[in-house]
Amino acid sequence: MPANLPPDYYAAESAFRTATSSQAKLEALERMLAVMPHHKGTDHLRAELRSRQAKLSHEVGRQRAHGHTDPYAVRCEGAGQAVLLGGPNAGKSSLLHALTGAPARLADYPFTTQLPQPAMMSFEDIQVQLVDLPAVAPGATPPWLRGLVPHADLLLLVVDLDTDPTVDLGRIEQELTNMQVSPRLPPAAAGTDDEPLQGQPALVVGTKLDLTAAADGAQLLRLELADRLPLLATSAVSGAGLDDVRQSIVQALNVVRVYAKPPGRPPDLSRPFVLRRGATVEDLADVVHHELRQRLHYAVKWPPGAAPRRVGHQYELADRDVIELHA
Numbered sequence: 001m002p003a004n005l006p007p008d009y010y011a012a013e014s015a016f017r018t019a020t021s022s023q024a025k026l027e028a029l030e031r032m033l034a035v036m037p038h039h040k041g042t043d044h045l046r047a048e049l050r051s052r053q054a055k056l057s058h059e060v061g062r063q064r065a066h067g068h069t070d071p072y073a074v075r076c077e078g079a080g081q082a083v084l085l086g087g088p089n090a091g092k093s094s095l096l097h098a099l100t101g102a103p104a105r106l107a108d109y110p111f112t113t114q115l116p117q118p119a120m121m122s123f124e125d126i127q128v129q130l131v132d133l134p135a136v137a138p139g140a141t142p143p144w145l146r147g148l149v150p151h152a153d154l155l156l157l158v159v160d161l162d163t164d165p166t167v168d169l170g171r172i173e174q175e176l177t178n179m180q181v182s183p184r185l186p187p188a189a190a191g192t193d194d195e196p197l198q199g200q201p202a203l204v205v206g207t208k209l210d211l212t213a214a215a216d217g218a219q220l221l222r223l224e225l226a227d228r229l230p231l232l233a234t235s236a237v238s239g240a241g242l243d244d245v246r247q248s249i250v251q252a253l254n255v256v257r258v259y260a261k262p263p264g265r266p267p268d269l270s271r272p273f274v275l276r277r278g279a280t281v282e283d284l285a286d287v288v289h290h291e292l293r294q295r296l297h298y299a300v301k302w303p304p305g306a307a308p309r310r311v312g313h314q315y316e317l318a319d320r321d322v323i324e325l326h327a
Contacts (some may be wrong), residue, residue, distance in 0.1 A: 005042075007198055008035040014180055015150035023073045024147040026056040031151075074116045074148065078127035079274040080253040083149060084205075085176070086158030087168050088135040091207035091236060093117070095158060096132040098236035099246060116148065123246045126257060126274055130156075130249075136175040146179050154252050155183050155202035161217035161233060162208045166224045169204065183229060186252035187277070201252050202229055205245060209235040258284055258317050261302060261324040275317060282313045285325055295327040 009032055016028035033049055036042050074081070084092040096102065102119035117132040131152070134142050149155070155176075159168035176183060183202030206221060208214055218233045225231055232248055234241030256279065257272035273287050286293040299315070302308045302322040317323070 004037060006035055006037070011150070011199075015147075018146040018150065018180065020144050020147035021073050022056055022059045023075075024151065026053065026060055027151055029053045029056065074118050074129075074131050076129060076151075076153070077118075078120055078129045079250070079255050080153035081129045081131060081151075082154035082156050082249055082253070083131045083133055083152040084156045084158050085133060085136055085149070085172055087137055087160075087171055090135070090158045090160045090168060092132050092135075092158045094236035095205065095207055095234070095245075096130055098239070098242055100130060121246060121249070123250045125270060125272055126250070126255075128249055128253065136172055138171065138174070141175050141178070149176070149179055150181055150200070152200065154186070154249065155181075155200050156249070157183065157202055157204045157229070159204060159206055159221065160208055161206040161214035161221070162211040163213075163217065165206055165217045165221040169221065169224070185227075185229060187254045188251045201254070203248055203252055204229050204231045206231060206233040207236065209233045209240050210238045256317050256319040256321070259320070259322045260284070260288055261300075261322050263324055263326060267302070267322050269322075272320075279317050280313065281311060281315045281317065281323060281325070284317060284323060288325065292325065292327055297326050299326065300324040 012028050012031040012035065016025055016032065019025040019028055029049055029052055033046065033053065036046060036049075084096060086092045096117065096119055100119035100121045102117075115134075119130055119132075120127045121130050131148075133145060133148070136145070157169060157172050159165040159172070173183065182199030184199035186201040186203070204221070204225060206214070206218055209218070214233070214235075218231070222231055230248065232241060232245050234245050236242075254277045255274050256277050257274055258279075259267040259269055259272050261267035273284060275283055275287065281299045282293055282296065285296045285299075296313065299311050299313070300308045300323070301311045301315070302324065304322075308324070311323075
């Protein structure tokens with residue numbers, strides 16, 4: 001029986017082959033197993049991947065026990081992970097600092113960032129992990145980026161609007177091609193949640209909007225991009241466009257916020273569960289507690305200003321849903 005593996009599987013397999021650390025390989029394997037369909041045609045492959053997963057899990061555990069950590073590995077936290085990719089002096093570190101408030105190494109000379117620099121960006125009631133990466137440039141892109149970039153949930157392609165941003169973007173896209181990574185429109189920008197998942201969602205972020213030539217650079221870049229990728233123009237100095245960047249990042253991650261309501265008690269509206277769009281009541285139960293999914297009897301949705309109603313296990317969750325789970 002043919003396996004009929006989806007495009008997401010092959011993307012994860014490619015990330016596994018290019019991963020440079022045991023942790024990155026393990027995460028790629030977990031993604032392969034998660035997207036693999038369940039039928040007889042995949043039984044043998046699934047068993048093989050489970051065997052590899054067990055060996056890698058043991059190896060990662062042993063490394064942690066001996067205090068060995070991979071300085072290039074960044075474990076995803078929050079609602080998702082967005083990585084900042086750009087050329088030398090594109091303004092990535094300044095953008096990270098402006099969006100998160102985290103201290104960053106800022107300098108007017110290239111290649112200031114040498115290791116991944118993660119920080120958490122707040123948007124309303126959720127947190128998103130941003131990761132500043134070393135500059136990408138022909139012949140100077142660190143090889144370990146091949147093991148990190150393919151695992152990111154979102155690519156932020158950072159270009160300098162005060163120069164020729166089309167040249168910057170061309171260099172970034174060429175380096176991504178070398179990594180076998182294809183940037184694509186996020187689902188929200190593409191107008192559908194059902195498109196085949198080919199490549200990784202990406203946004204183009206134009207920096208230094210406060211400088212003299214930036215307006216012309218932004219216009220030139222919009223003509224170059226057309227409808228291929230969204231452009232967000234911003235300034236880390238003046239703050240112009242930063243709110244739009246935050247909102248666009250969250251929208252591009254394609255997530256929903258769900259508030260769990262304990263029976264007989266009000267929901268905690270300050271701490272949502274964040275799930276991928278398309279997640280169901282069963283997925284929420286699994287996130288709350290793995291055993292709850294198996295014991296779940298029914299769920300109740302509490303719409304604002306309306307009477308509560310029962311929903312099925314396969315009810316697709318919407319952003320800001322309040323759900324009461326009954327086991």
